[in-house]
Amino acid sequence: MANWVLRGLRTGIRTTAYPQRAELAPGVSPGRPRGAPVTAAQECDALVARCPAGAIMRRENGVAIDYRNCIHCFRCDKAVAGSGVPWDAGYEWAAYPAETDAALRRLERAFGRSLHIRFVDAGACGACMSEARQINNPYYNMHRLGFFITPTPRNADILLVAGPVSDAMRLPLRKTYEAMPTPKRVVAIGVCAISGGVFGPSFASSGGVAGIIPVDVVVPGCPPPPLAILHALLLVAERKPPSSLTGPPPEQTDAAGRS
Amino acid sequence: MTVLEPLPDERALPAQIVDLCNSRWRGEIVARLDDGAGICRIESRPEQLPQLWEWLGRDIGYAFATLIVEESPGTGTLLLYVFYKDAPSPWVYVEVRLDLHARAVPSVSGLVNGPSADWHEREVEDLFGLTFEGHPRLGEFVLHEDWPDGVNPMRRSFDARQRFAPPEPNAKWQPPTIVVAPGSFAMPIGPVFSDFAESAHFLLETVGEDVIHTIPRFFYKYRGMEKIAEGQAVDRVLLLAERFSGTSAFAHAMGFCQAVEAILGIEVPPRARALRMAIAELERLRHHAGAITGICNSTALAVATSQTALIEEDLLRLSCEIARHRYLFGLVSPGGLSYDLSDELCRHLAEAVAGVAVRLGGLDQMLRYSSSFLDRLEEVGIISTEVAVSYGLVGPIARASGIKRDIRKLRPYAAYDAIDFSVPIEQEGDGYARLRVLFREAEQSASIIRQVLMSLPEGEISAGRAAWRAGGALAAVEAPLGAAFHWVRLHEDGTVARYRVTPPSFTNWHGFHLAAENFAFQDFPIILASFGLSNAECDR
Numbered sequence: 199m200a201n202w203v204l205r206g207l208r209t210g211i212r213t214t215a216y217p218q219r220a221e222l223a224p225g226v227s228p229g230r231p232r233g234a235p236v237t238a239a240q241e242c243d244a245l246v247a248r249c250p251a252g253a254i255m256r257r258e259n260g261v262a263i264d265y266r267n268c269i270h271c272f273r274c275d276k277a278v279a280g281s282g283v284p285w286d287a288g289y290e291w292a293a294y295p296a297e298t299d300a301a302l303r304r305l306e307r308a309f310g311r312s313l314h315i316r317f318v319d320a321g322a323c324g325a326c327m328s329e330a331r332q333i334n335n336p337y338y339n340m341h342r343l344g345f346f347i348t349p350t351p352r353n354a355d356i357l358l359v360a361g362p363v364s365d366a367m368r369l370p371l372r373k374t375y376e377a378m379p380t381p382k383r384v385v386a387i388g389v390c391a392i393s394g395g396v397f398g399p400s401f402a403s404s405g406g407v408a409g410i411i412p413v414d415v416v417v418p419g420c421p422p423p424p425l426a427i428l429h430a431l432l433l434v435a436e437r438k439p440p441s442s443l444t445g446p447p448p449e450q451t452d453a454a455g456r457s
Numbered sequence: 458m459t460v461l462e463p464l465p466d467e468r469a470l471p472a473q474i475v476d477l478c479n480s481r482w483r484g485e486i487v488a489r490l491d492d493g494a495g496i497c498r499i500e501s502r503p504e505q506l507p508q509l510w511e512w513l514g515r516d517i518g519y520a521f522a523t524l525i526v527e528e529s530p531g532t533g534t535l536l537l538y539v540f541y542k543d544a545p546s547p548w549v550y551v552e553v554r555l556d557l558h559a560r561a562v563p564s565v566s567g568l569v570n571g572p573s574a575d576w577h578e579r580e581v582e583d584l585f586g587l588t589f590e591g592h593p594r595l596g597e598f599v600l601h602e603d604w605p606d607g608v609n610p611m612r613r614s615f616d617a618r619q620r621f622a623p624p625e626p627n628a629k630w631q632p633p634t635i636v637v638a639p640g641s642f643a644m645p646i647g648p649v650f651s652d653f654a655e656s657a658h659f660l661l662e663t664v665g666e667d668v669i670h671t672i673p674r675f676f677y678k679y680r681g682m683e684k685i686a687e688g689q690a691v692d693r694v695l696l697l698a699e700r701f702s703g704t705s706a707f708a709h710a711m712g713f714c715q716a717v718e719a720i721l722g723i724e725v726p727p728r729a730r731a732l733r734m735a736i737a738e739l740e741r742l743r744h745h746a747g748a749i750t751g752i753c754n755s756t757a758l759a760v761a762t763s764q765t766a767l768i769e770e771d772l773l774r775l776s777c778e779i780a781r782h783r784y785l786f787g788l789v790s791p792g793g794l795s796y797d798l799s800d801e802l803c804r805h806l807a808e809a810v811a812g813v814a815v816r817l818g819g820l821d822q823m824l825r826y827s828s829s830f831l832d833r834l835e836e837v838g839i840i841s842t843e844v845a846v847s848y849g850l851v852g853p854i855a856r857a858s859g860i861k862r863d864i865r866k867l868r869p870y871a872a873y874d875a876i877d878f879s880v881p882i883e884q885e886g887d888g889y890a891r892l893r894v895l896f897r898e899a900e901q902s903a904s905i906i907r908q909v910l911m912s913l914p915e916g917e918i919s920a921g922r923a924a925w926r927a928g929g930a931l932a933a934v935e936a937p938l939g940a941a942f943h944w945v946r947l948h949e950d951g952t953v954a955r956y957r958v959t960p961p962s963f964t965n966w967h968g969f970h971l972a973a974e975n976f977a978f979q980d981f982p983i984i985l986a987s988f989g990l991s992n993a994e995c996d997r
Contacts, residue, residue, distance in 0.1 A: 202758070202760035202761060202823070202827070203760065205760060205764065205823065206760040206763065206764075209763075209764065209767070212767060223774065224774065224777070224778050225773065225774025225775060225776070225777035225778045225783070226774060226777070227777070228777055228781055228782045228783060229781075250692060250693050250696060251696075269696065269786075270781075270782055270786060270787065271696060271786065271787045272781055272782070272787040272795065273787070275781075278781065278795065278796050279796075316649075317650075317652070317653050317654075318649050318656075319649075319654070319655050319656045319678070319992075320656070321656070321677075321678040321679075321680050321993075321996075322678075322703070322993065323700040323701065323702060323703040323706075323993045324655065324702050324703040324704050324991050324992075324993040324994070325700075325703025325704065325706070325784045325786075326703070327653055327654075327655060327703075328703060328704055328747070328784075329783075330653055331653040332766075332769075332770055332773070334653075334766075335763070335766035335767065335769070335770050336763045336766065336767055337767065337770050347651070347652055347653070348651070349651035349652075350651070351649075361678070362680065364677065364678050364679055364680050364996075365626075365679075366601050366626060366648075366676065366677040366678075366679065367648065367656055367677055367678070368625070368626065369625065369626040369628060370648050370649050370656070370677070373628070374649050395700075396696045396697055396700055397680045397682070397685065397697075397700075398685070399620055400617060400618075400620070400680070400681055400684075400685050401610060401615075401616075401617050401618075401619060401620060401621035401681055401684070402610070402621070402679055402680050402681035402684075402685075403680050403681070420786070421703065421783075421784065423783065
């Protein structure tokens, strides 16, 4: 007879201290590029051309990053490619979509800081879903923060959506959203759910969740690591401030805007 | 228990198969050997295809790999039926050419081993508008019923850049049912699930507690990736290749790179070949840890689920430390790897993997003595050897049903022929056999990583780029879920003309309904978890 209880006790507590303290363990996030001052116009153009996702934008004093498109391909990573822009570690990436007024998105106190979650896979490659599944593992353990998966949309407060919304998933996505009682919030996880990512808008997919249902919080990343998804849930519950969707070159950066 | 040997021992040597074919058909069907590539090409008229199919599958023991369709403007359509067998037997490409206006081919799905081509024929019918005469069930497969008839997205005349936007799916759609019995009803599951699960629809037909059979419906996640790839540069398509299935990203990206390398004649340096193996096995190890977590979770064995989930997360973090990305995106590139791994990282990888192997072994031992757990897995979701052969199943599922089929042994790539490893086989074909195969394979992966890192060659990490050249090539890799076939054809300017992937999930989902027959309702999640397939990979 295998003694699982003993085994569990011997393992001890592995859960991260986030959000009370930053998680510093190596490998929790792939990181992402940040804007950099580049003076030579030629160099700027080369960087813009190097990005296959159109995430590097030219600014007056350098290059900025549009996180709605960045897919961590490392082709602009100074440390990997020899030249390019510096990369940040970090994972607090969740943000409000640009057009949203944060005051309108405020949740009523009725939620009591505990939220129930429904997940819809709208054509994701599987990495976003795998990362979303990890927030339930002992390292991240979302239950301790008051987040739970619910088996029915009727009990759900938050809809997590991954993927560019393939045509066949438009109806199930809309029906799930409509089945949820108000107030409700939609979190789009991964660049596919934000901008279509590598699948783009195409003949077979919509190029993001916002074209189908209203989106309240987006989590950039390809895929966003589990801590970024936790950050999104904490953002919905207003227990963490939002990040920014663009990484401008340093001169313009305000400290709150970067993770 | 008798075991069918799907791949007979007598090996057809490259020259022999040509002689066999030419003498059998007395020149009516001509085979020729493309020696450099190890391919035997057989040209066939459409009406000869069924005979050839039976001869290859039944008489000389070839397994069907994939059906590739190439539409060339002005000349017609080429159907390429690809068959494989263990080396040194050559690949067999049966080429069927259709005239410009011919749109029909005889179906082979009713013949011996025909089920292995069944889904390929249905897919081609949907995406290319070709008809397979004699096929009992064409239509509404990849493209669901709201998609208009006569619009075939893979045809050259279809512009992928236009947002096609088919009409809204019909909200009143009801799946067809088969069972007619007093009190029978159908229980629909999906495409949205109560937990984190990929989109697919399963209709369980039941007369109460017992489920008679399951009708799955896939392709909710059809993103048209093969069409989107057309006309794009290799570097850009590589990003798509990594995203067929995010949890098997490295294997598929490597398959794509191998095909490109074969077209351009690039020789990958030894160090890159070795490191590709180490990383591919790291991916397999992490994937299998995730699959084992899924099985433990499906039986509600909470501590074991936590323990294996810890291992999965540790391996994700390890991947991120080694390759920057938790799912190993961005590491492989045509010619080798994008960047080298330092000695320090390699040492770290070897030590961490050894530790994980010990932990997994301990859990394996404990699970074997957890009778409540074994009760849920044994004799659940059985796939017989006969079914596995006939459906051409691949990967851990085939190996749990007694079929020794592993691309790393059959058609060694990278440097797998220089590595000592075994292919674990089980005979029962039930959930427990599949779990044991996952554990044994994880062990072997750890052993391969150790061997590779102990004798890692020095030198270049990438052969760099060769001049672009037009051509087509097929590459096969053993992805975590089984054999994946990547067919790539390039234009002269290095853009992709055609990309066709046959992922293991596509092959194996086809056999799923046979494992989900006559079972108790509460076993469904367990059967699903013990298959552990990816819909993203299947649907593309």
